[in-house]
Amino acid sequence: MTGIGVARILSLLDARTPFCLVTVVASGSDSALHVGGKIAVFPDGTSEGRVGSDRLTRAILDVSLRFLGAEEPGQVRFTVDGAQLANRRRMRDREVAPDTVELLFEPCLPPPRLVIVGAGHIAVPLCALGAVLDYEVTVIDDRARFATRERFPGAHALLVDDFSRAIESLEITPWTYLVLVTRGHEHDEATLQRVAGSSARYIGMIGSKRRVLVVFDRLKRTGVDETLLSKVYAPIGLDLGGRAPTEIALAIMAEIVNVRRRGGAKSLARFIHSEVGLADPGADVADEA
Structure with missing residues (x-):
């Protein structure tokens, strides 16, 4: 030996x-x-x-x-x-x-890394939950007044830059969990185009059914493979029925834990994915459980 x-x-x-x-x-x-x-x-x-x-x-x-x-x-x-x-x-x-x-x-293993793209009202409780669960949290926004230490005291890093440039500056690994909660689908689309083929363990995107379908359709038109989109959790979060920002953040963090720990909880994304002919993003998790 x-x-x-x-x-x-x-x-x-x-x-x-x-x-x-x-x-x-x-x-x-x-x-x-x-x-x-x-x-x-x-x-x-x-x-x-x-x-x-x-x-x-x-x-x-x-x-x-x-x-x-x-x-x-x-x-x-x-x-x-x-x-x-x-x-x-x-x-x-x-x-x-x-x-x-x-x-x-x-x-x-290094600490799991939670990357929150967008520093709006959902990002604040999501960052707090991630920090409590010992995720190393990075928050990205192109508006300096939003990505502040006062709003995100638990963040490991705050990046104020164009979303695409900020994402490209990060090392994305199988221990990275990406959450897209920007203020507009154009930012989600640009970011998702750059990370869809990455090794991230989890990619989730917020949005209504219409917003998700628009982004997916536009990305498919640009050549993004459907098998990559099928791994995106959108709409993001577990089906907890919450509406308030903190409740939505809880549903998102619960989905991340579910993916990481190979749980059996159901994601909201399965409804839209089945409608447009994409695989359930949680299918691999269920198979491994």
Whole structure:
């Protein structure tokens, strides 16, 4: 086994590099699978360090990616040939059979990032809710009098710029959650055109049925693929029936949590998506749950 050391792990954490830390917690093998040995597996399927045979290493990579996606830790037992035996989240019995190894998988991820495009009346409670839930919140608006620290004390960053330029300046990752709540569909359209094909975990857009249909139609005319639009949650939010800004913000944040945690709650977007022949944006979430 060739593992990585504490200094390298701390370096990855300091750099906010997403990875899954895999640790040998029990071993019934006579090979060099030492208890305490660690490797790091990254979202692209690469790794630093090596545990056991090629087949075991490949199995570990596959399982690591699943734990990264779930954002939860867990323990799994394997044979030294890479066959998975059990997924045990709470281990009591540390005894392992000969030629087996038990591994702890710990996703080490940067804080989830909530990007709110538009600093209007819904953005204020949405930012507060995101901060309470430990999201790193960025608020964007092209009006300096709206994107202020007084209105958004919980924001990690405030960007005052053209919406398109501001979005292009951000690094969008699978741990980014984008909320489009601008004052006009032209801003939503321009922003959505730039982020529809991004790796963002969630893209939601506010708007009436008519506004959403107009934006989707215009984007399809410009060549945006329908499969990308089908992943956009619009109208945004869970179907909670709220009308006040704080209630709408709650529905939006609840939908984000639902997507992140692979919940089964129903999104408002499913109604319009079915009407225009787009897939339910929550279908993938339901399949993974």
